[in-house]
Amino acid sequence: NTKITQSPRYLILGRANKSLECEQHLGHNAMYWYKQSAEKPPELMFLYNLKQLIRNETVPSRFIPECPDSSKLLLHISAVDPEDSAVYFCASSQSGTTNTGQLYFGEGSKLTVL
Amino acid sequence: GDSVTQTEGPVTLSEGTSLTVNCSYETKQYPTLFWYVQYPGEGPQLLFKVPKANEKGSNRGFEATYNKEATSFHLQKASVQESDSAVYYCALTPNSNNRIFFGDGTQLVVKP
Numbered sequence: 001n002t003k004i005t006q007s008p009r010y011l012i013l014g015r016a017n018k019s020l021e022c023e024q025h026l027g028h029n030a031m032y033w034y035k036q037s038a039e040k041p042p043e044l045m046f047l048y049n050l051k052q053l054i055r056n057e058t059v060p061s062r063f064i065p066e067c068p069d070s071s072k073l074l075l076h077i078s079a080v081d082p083e084d085s086a087v088y089f090c091a092s093s094q095s096g097t098t099n100t101g102q103l104y105f106g107e108g109s110k111l112t113v114l
Numbered sequence: 115g116d117s118v119t120q121t122e123g124p125v126t127l128s129e130g131t132s133l134t135v136n137c138s139y140e141t142k143q144y145p146t147l148f149w150y151v152q153y154p155g156e157g158p159q160l161l162f163k164v165p166k167a168n169e170k171g172s173n174r175g176f177e178a179t180y181n182k183e184a185t186s187f188h189l190q191k192a193s194v195q196e197s198d199s200a201v202y203y204c205a206l207t208p209n210s211n212n213r214i215f216f217g218d219g220t221q222l223v224v225k226p
Contacts, residue, residue, distance in 0.1 A: 041203055041216040042158060089157050102148070103214055105157030 006090050012112045013080050020109045022090030030074045030095040032103070033065060034054035042105075045088075048073065049095050065104040078110075085113045086087045116141045122202045126223045127194050135189040135220045136153035137178070137204035145206040147171075147180050147187045148214070152201045161202070199224045 004024045011018060024031065030049045034042035046065040047054040053065065062081075066074040073090055090106040120137045127133060139145065146165040150158040162171035167182035176191045187204060204217040 021120075039219075041219050044213070047213070057129075091157070102160055102163055103158070106158065107155075108157055 004092060006106040006109050008086075008109060009107065009111075010110050012114060014114050015079050015081075016112075017060070017076070017078045019077070020090075021087055022073040022075075023106070024061055024073075024090070024092040024106075026073055026092055026094075026104060028092035028094045028104070029070055030032055030093045031067060031070075032093075033073065033087040034091060034092040034105075035086045036089060036108070042089055046075075051057050052086055054100075072103055080111070080113045082113045087111070116143075116206060116208055116213075116215045118215055118218035119206075120202075120203050120218045122146065123201075123219070123221035124223050125220060126225065128192050128225050129159050129196055132191070133191040133194050133198075133222065135202055135222075137187045137189065137202070137217060139185050139196055139206050141206060143208040147178075148203075148205040149176065149178060149187075149189050149205070150203040150205055150216075152203065152219070154200075158203060168200055182217075194222070194224045196224045196226050198222060 009010050032047050035044040036042045045059045048067040048094045063079045064076040086112045087108040091103045093103050117140045121135045149161040151161045152158040162173040164171040164180040167180050170179045178187050178189045178212045201219045201221045203219045205214050207214045
């Protein structure tokens with residue numbers, strides 16, 4: 001899937017700061033960050049819809065999203081915790097009154113916290 | 115609230131046998147229903163979606179009917195292949211809403 005690219009694909013961290021990047025080439029105006037822990041469904045962390053942020057209130061404050069433009073999405077992580085070990089997926093969709101919510105996912109960034 | 119409940123996995127089948135993965139949902143709105151499939155090392159991808167009640171969706175031999183009365187959307191395939199081994203997620207999105215609610219997923223293992 002080259003329509004949504006994520007980087008880095010793999011990262012191993014101690015208690016450090018890191019940013020994940022995502023870019024979509026689908027012309028969508030809604031972008032998402034999902035966290036997927038082992039053998040669990042994707043869990044929504046953040047949603048940017050027409051650049052308005054909607055936040056899952058259970059997400060720790062050390063996760064900070066940024067949407068510099070409609071095709072790019074960043075996730076800044078500070079002082080990672082072992083419970084943050086997971087695969088982080090970027091996704092996008094086209095919003096609007098006729099939207100049927102179909103998501104397109106990237107390939108994911110696998111974070112391992114030592 | 116909005117939620118999805120599906121067959122707990124893993125489901126292990128032999129090639130050529132039939133598959134049913136049950137999915138039931140709860141919502142007060144008029145949702146679009148989805149089946150997503152996730153292969154190892156990849157992100158989920160749409161298998162098919164059905165936006166209207168009493169209609170059927172299908173793709174790659176899989177099918178499901180949006181049953182509004184029973185609030186169900188069961189996934190079926192007549193004859194599974196080893197390449198169908200993956201995790202299948204039933205999901206819904208309330209009408210005109212960007213939020214998608216996933217079930218817990220059902221891992222399918224197909225043995226040759």
